[in-house]
Amino acid sequence: MRKIYLEDTPLQDAQREFLEKITFDRKVEWVRTTEALGRITADPVYAKVSMPNYNASAMDGVAVAAAKTYGADEQNPVRLKRGVDYEIVDTGDPIPPGFDAVIMIEHIHQVDEDTIEILEPVAPWQHIRPIGEDVVVGEMIVPAHHALRAVDLGAILAGGRVEVAVLCRPKVAIIPTGTELIEPRDAVGRGEIVEFNGTVFASYLKEWGAEPIYLGIVKDEYDTIKDKVLEATRLADIVILNAGSSAGTEDYTVHVISELGRVFTHGVATRPGKPTITGVVNGKPVIGVPGYPVSAYLSLEWFARPLVHHYYGLIEPKRNLLQVKLGRRIVSDAGADDFVRMTVGCIDGAYIANPLTRAAGVTMSMVRADGLLRIPAGHMGYEQGEMVELELYRPKEQIDRTIVITGSHDLSVDVLHTLLRKTYPDRFLVSSHVGSLSGILAIQKGEAHAAGVHLFDEETGSYNIPYIEKYLKGHEVVLVQLVYREQGWIVPKGNPLGIRSAADIGKSRLTYMNRQRGAGTRILFDYLLKQEGIDRNTIYGYDREAINHLSVAAAVAGGAADVGLGIYSAAQAMDLDFIPVAEERYDLLMSKHFYYSLEGETLLQAIRSESFKKEMESLGGYSCRESGQIVYEN
Amino acid sequence: MRKIYLEDTPLQDAQREFLEKITFDRKVEWVRTTEALGRITADPVYAKVSMPNYNASAMDGVAVAAAKTYGADEQNPVRLKRGVDYEIVDTGDPIPPGFDAVIMIEHIHQVDEDTIEILEPVAPWQHIRPIGEDVVVGEMIVPAHHALRAVDLGAILAGGRVEVAVLCRPKVAIIPTGTELIEPRDAVGRGEIVEFNGTVFASYLKEWGAEPIYLGIVKDEYDTIKDKVLEATRLADIVILNAGSSAGTEDYTVHVISELGRVFTHGVATRPGKPTITGVVNGKPVIGVPGYPVSAYLSLEWFARPLVHHYYGLIEPKRNLLQVKLGRRIVSDAGADDFVRMTVGCIDGAYIANPLTRAAGVTMSMVRADGLLRIPAGHMGYEQGEMVELELYRPKEQIDRTIVITGSHDLSVDVLHTLLRKTYPDRFLVSSHVGSLSGILAIQKGEAHAAGVHLFDEETGSYNIPYIEKYLKGHEVVLVQLVYREQGWIVPKGNPLGIRSAADIGKSRLTYMNRQRGAGTRILFDYLLKQEGIDRNTIYGYDREAINHLSVAAAVAGGAADVGLGIYSAAQAMDLDFIPVAEERYDLLMSKHFYYSLEGETLLQAIRSESFKKEMESLGGYSCRESGQIVYEN
Structure with a gap:
């Protein structure tokens, strides 16, 4: 070829x-009007009958000839005889011949079975729905090439059209x-x-x-x-x-x-x-x-x-647009229109957007995208902080009510998400996994409401707080205990290579699956290597970066790695063995503004709920003994 | 009771x-993922398998061990043997054991059947889609209580879920x-x-x-x-x-x-x-x-x-809002939230909104409404020219492309509408029927792009121009001939009362069906009465106002009137007799701004088309001998 x-x-x-x-070559079919929702009319629909099709009473009362009521007042009541001067009519009844007005039942005075008294005159056509008040025969109800809505179907039926000509799909x-x-x-x-x-x-x-x-x-x-x-x-x-x-x-x-x-x-x-x-x-x-x-x-x-x-013969509906501020720089190849899937969060009143992966094979980036950014051909991209316009994939009112959590990945965030969706329909949650350190930086830059962090500090032997004090000077934050969890070596069933410590990994030429830079688990691995005095350059696979615990476990399960460091539930999910190394604290770092907001309150309620504890502890490898406690506040 | x-x-x-x-009491059912569009998840959906489920080649090329390519350059090409040092892989193929990178077919030099030469080193994992690049087993694909979109279904299938638990409708x-x-x-x-x-x-x-x-x-x-x-x-x-x-x-x-x-x-x-x-x-x-x-x-x-x-467990999507200027005053009962159906037109760049009938029985007002105005309880209403916010029933981009025609009603406007919808999908038309004189005033007030007018002037014996010169001083307008049409007496089949002239109506105590004030047909009737020297107060039904020709014909057909003045096609539509009285000019008055706009050009094209002439003349009672000619321009 x-x-x-x-x-x-x-x-x-x-x-x-x-x-x-x-x-x-458009084809036309006739469908029942009752079934025509969303179909596109082939031709205009004209009314075949009027609605109403007769002069109808608009009230429960009596039909009269208006002329006979002229001159009536309290001093000179007019007496009317049933069958001669009036007839009883209910709402929707036809006005009998010879009558041209309706008096409400509340405004008549019954003298006897067949006689009433009227105390004021009525105008002709009072309380009568004239023929065609709603739809007049011959009137165009909807035009050709019109997408039929619920209300259209009502009017078309009112106009006596039980079938409607629509374009075949x-x-x-x-x-x-x-x-x-x-x-x-x-x-x-x-x-x-x-x-x-x-x-x-x-x-x-x-x-x-x-x-x-x-x-x-x-x-x-x-x-x-x-x-x-x-x-x-x-x-x-x-x-x-x-x-x-x-x-x-x-x-x-x-x-x-x-x-x-x-x-x-x-x-x-x-x-x-x-x-x-x-x-x-x-x-x-x-x-x-x-x-x-x-x-x-x-x-x-x-x-x-x-x-x-x-x-x-229709125009395409447009998506809503939103002006957003870029959380980071986006570069673009000038030769083509570049379309970047983006997440958007409303953080402290500002819409902050960040790009998702640009890999064309990642379906999940479409699932996670809140909107699409077009960088026109000839444009090299945008700087961090620039305002750009997105086409929205989700309604703005959902974005407004979405809690944005980033940082390290832990299943507790998914569990919280589910609890929120089931209990607080008007709160949404999106989470992304960038690692603990990037999570702290996201809070610093105002890109997220909360970040999951589990950063071990060698010097103090403590978690998270030393990092917050280093990176978040001048930022008002609250650190909330979410879960304790076990980290350990994730290895194939039966631990065929007998891995017990970092020393075992350094000794033999195993393939390791690491985590991305800034991930708490990577920092823990570095610490373990250092403790054993092992040079990281001797670890084959040290440079391969999985983005979460499950990816590490998947690499081990798929044979692409012999071992990785991660949490118990990830090993369990893939039916692998787990050699415990340490229990660590996984906290949720929040901006103080978010902590004291309605959304923050909702999240705290969920964290402190019995359902959350029960669900987490059933997963294994987790303890919720201090979930929801404030660990640090500045 | x-x-x-x-x-x-x-x-x-x-x-x-x-x-x-x-x-x-929510019930849950399992449905096939392929059929789950629009359904609401009962629980979060977690991936059962990874996508890809193995390390896959992302290119057509050869799989190699990256380490064997180190040091390769133009001077020192590295030779690789098939089966030992490389294997041929297509996009999507698994990477064979022992290999960790892919070189694109374009970058290799084939030495012989089983030998290739490499001129530069490759990095490990180059052009390999790692296990779980898209979806990782155990990952939450979508949360609970999530409305499934097309992209979600793809990711759920990628995650190995062929069925999904959704809430029963x-x-x-x-x-x-x-x-x-x-x-x-x-x-x-x-x-x-x-x-x-x-x-x-x-x-x-x-x-x-x-x-x-x-x-x-x-x-x-x-x-x-x-x-x-x-x-x-x-x-x-x-x-x-x-x-x-x-x-x-x-x-x-x-x-x-x-x-x-x-x-x-x-x-x-x-x-x-x-x-x-x-x-x-x-x-x-x-x-x-x-x-x-x-x-x-x-x-x-x-x-x-x-x-x-x-x-x-979802929140209701909101309709889009639009700021509009009120074309007329709207009064409201302060005791209740008042909801007024509105039309909106974009006239010379301004969004002008006008109320439709507030009668709760008029379905067509919902069909015609472009939006809904809420006047909160405690508010007495709004003045003409005030800016208010509407909830939109139609997309704003449709309103932007809608030609607003008002004035007198004629079937030619419906015919134009149909022509436009079928030929120019991105142009819309809405028409309302307020009578010729109100049509002129709508152009004066900038409430419409065009108005159908057929106003006879007694003094000059001519149509429309004297009215334009009187009411539109200082307004730049163009008057375009649309159709000539016959006006006549609409009477029951066989003309049982033998009506030939206004004199016949004045003589006997017949019931007449008049048109609303400002309607050209009413002005013509007044002129005919004057010619015959008949006092309008002697005409029974003079005060009853039908809003269009078909309503007049419907009244005669339904027995609510003995006679009315109107056009041939209205009589014909209801199988009534028609006694011709006069041929009149029905013109389209346009603002000059609209006439020279793209939308105006489209409308003129439609008016001057053969299809329009053919369609109109087939209705009977119409002549298109001058359709599209400019009658007047100031």
């Missing part, structure tokens, strides 16, 4: 060209390709990757009003992909091919589309999302989206979402 | 009391009551009202994540309603009773709830929506919502929506 290179087509150009070249074929892919399951072997992009695509497409057709995993073989694309163009209005959209030797998508139809764009100037293809086969638009999930989702949003809206 | 009165409980108090007194029973109600149909008799609130309720509830159970229409009988409420509390988590919630003699709801359970609130200090009831029966919350649709929808949103969110 001829060597090809990716283009650098600006995103907007690629989008415009794609939309301009696609014309849809565009069918979108989803073809995941990749020899390593397996359909979702809960046991995954070596060399197998669960195919989950298809579910994400289908879910997005449903939200946008399309009907996804999942065609199943296709192997990385040119002819198989080609046949599947042909089948898809017969079944669907739009075709999505996942992976193989780049320019490598096993990237067949662009060749298949070229052979069967026409390629418009191959490569957009974005990061992530660059290896995106747009084209057409048998008159049907085809999108080749990149394999890495984050690239794929963004690419789908850039190219499939406008297409679905174009089909319906 | 004992006489009772409605309370005036402040809305927020009633809402808070209701929520505080209700505890739900709360079941909400809907009981419409009313002896006059009929299930939706397209032929409605005298005294029958289509039951459409149930569909609107069900649709709202679906949007909020509940499962509506429509129990069918129940007659206004105490025991029948009581039995249905008991049945509903067995079937559902929440019960909605529609109508009968006030304090009249046939309002049974409050008595039924009192007998079966407990009433918390009967009557909230709001307008509309006052006759709302909250209570509990058999531990299930019961809401009695008012019968009038607008009251009902607002009441449902105030009481059922928080309840559904409370069930899920």
